[in-house]
Amino acid sequence: MIEENNINNEGLLIVSEDACKAVIDRDSAFTAVKNVFASMSRGDAYNFPVIREAIGYADALYGFKSGFDRAGKSLGLKSGGYWPGNAAKGLTNHQSTIFLFNPDNGKLRALVGGNYLTAVRTAAASAVSIAHLARKDSKVLGMVGAGHQSTFQLRAALEQRNFEKVIAWNKDADRLSILQEIAEELGIPFESVEREQLCAEADVIITITSAFEPLLMKEWIKPGTHIACMGTDTVGKQEVDAALIVSATVFTDEIAQSISIGEAQHAIKSGAITADAITTLGDVINGEHPGRSSDDEITLFDGTGVGLQDLAVASAAARLAVEKGQAQHISL
Numbered sequence: 001m002i003e004e005n006n007i008n009n010e011g012l013l014i015v016s017e018d019a020c021k022a023v024i025d026r027d028s029a030f031t032a033v034k035n036v037f038a039s040m041s042r043g044d045a046y047n048f049p050v051i052r053e054a055i056g057y058a059d060a061l062y063g064f065k066s067g068f069d070r071a072g073k074s075l076g077l078k079s080g081g082y083w084p085g086n087a088a089k090g091l092t093n094h095q096s097t098i099f100l101f102n103p104d105n106g107k108l109r110a111l112v113g114g115n116y117l118t119a120v121r122t123a124a125a126s127a128v129s130i131a132h133l134a135r136k137d138s139k140v141l142g143m144v145g146a147g148h149q150s151t152f153q154l155r156a157a158l159e160q161r162n163f164e165k166v167i168a169w170n171k172d173a174d175r176l177s178i179l180q181e182i183a184e185e186l187g188i189p190f191e192s193v194e195r196e197q198l199c200a201e202a203d204v205i206i207t208i209t210s211a212f213e214p215l216l217m218k219e220w221i222k223p224g225t226h227i228a229c230m231g232t233d234t235v236g237k238q239e240v241d242a243a244l245i246v247s248a249t250v251f252t253d254e255i256a257q258s259i260s261i262g263e264a265q266h267a268i269k270s271g272a273i274t275a276d277a278i279t280t281l282g283d284v285i286n287g288e289h290p291g292r293s294s295d296d297e298i299t300l301f302d303g304t305g306v307g308l309q310d311l312a313v314a315s316a317a318a319r320l321a322v323e324k325g326q327a328q329h330i331s332l
């Protein structure tokens with residue numbers, strides 16, 4: 001039986017991808033992600049260890065991200081992964097579903113489509129980093145990568161500063177048209193550039209690729225730049241020179257992930273830095289760390305993507321979907 005129902009009633013709530021798109025906008029994702037980073041920094045919310053496996057089929061990476069936010073009472077997991085062949089079939093390479101459980105009795109409370117939410121919560125994370133760490137006078141936004149996530153990243157970042165130009169690089173330059181269309185829609189000049197020029201011009205850089213080798217070198221980055229490294233979320237991936245991690249002031253969503261599966265993993269592995277060199281963005285949000293200390297400082301956000309981000313946006317989606325009549329309810 002399928003019917004509309006209240007999130008607090010027993011039974012299982014279904015929140016479809018379309019319902020998520022209808023109820024979660026960039027502002028609500030930004031607020032949910034900012035609040036959960038703050039909760040993590042206060043010790044109110046914690047992530048469980050991530051499971052991520054190459055399954056030896058379809059080149060897929062599959063796994064679980066999970067956690068519990070005691071303050072927000074969000075308990076659950078995101079199941080899913082990365083299927084690189086999907087785009088050729090007209091599907092999103094990332095496929096995920098979020099499961100929310102009732103923390104009082106362990107019952108499955110909601111099943112929430114995770115594809116759109118993953119994109120908006122990842123874009124919200126870099127946007128929160130820009131809001132707290134980028135120079136206020138940042139004018140040029142540099143995008144590295146033009147895959148599925150990149151358009152969400154671009155739209156969210158453009159709302160954080162008065163950017164006057166977007167420059168971008170992608171391995172396959174033809175894909176840059178998806179970013180150009182957004183810049184043009186918003187009336188912002190767009191230019192396709194080489195990586196070294198991108199670093200010389202950009203005040204804020206977002207990397208959102210699946211690279212396994214450094215794409216941006218330390219000596220290319222100008223003083224005062226803020227870089228949000230968003231693509232590296234697995235052992236072995238890398239988007240920037242490890243020497244940049246050593247010289248920049250590094251912030252992250254979660255230190256345990258940053259040093260193991262994030263961009264900092266390489267500098268940690270070589271012994272060039274230790275985990276205590278890395279600060280959580282939540283500490284900056286909560287005022288425990290001042291964030292950027294000068295206009296010349298290079299700040300780097302290692303956005304690894306935590307399960308609590310997924311639970312935060314999924315909980316908001318479930319609540320709003322019920323309020324707006326966009327949710328379905330089934331009895332298990």
Ligand code: NAD
Pocket residue numbers: 082093094118122144145146147148149150170171172208209210211212213215230231232233303304305306
């Ligand atoms: P996608 O497959 O749609 O796009 C991949 C992008 O990476 C393209 O721009 C492609 O040109 C580029 N790329 C691939 N290999 C490269 C290489 N060797 N050198 C340079 N560029 C290369 O993927 P997507 O959905 O846009 O996701 C991009 C990355 O972000 C993925 O690696 C994904 O795992 C990661 N991701 C991270 C988070 C997070 O929370 N941090 C969340 C979602 C996705």
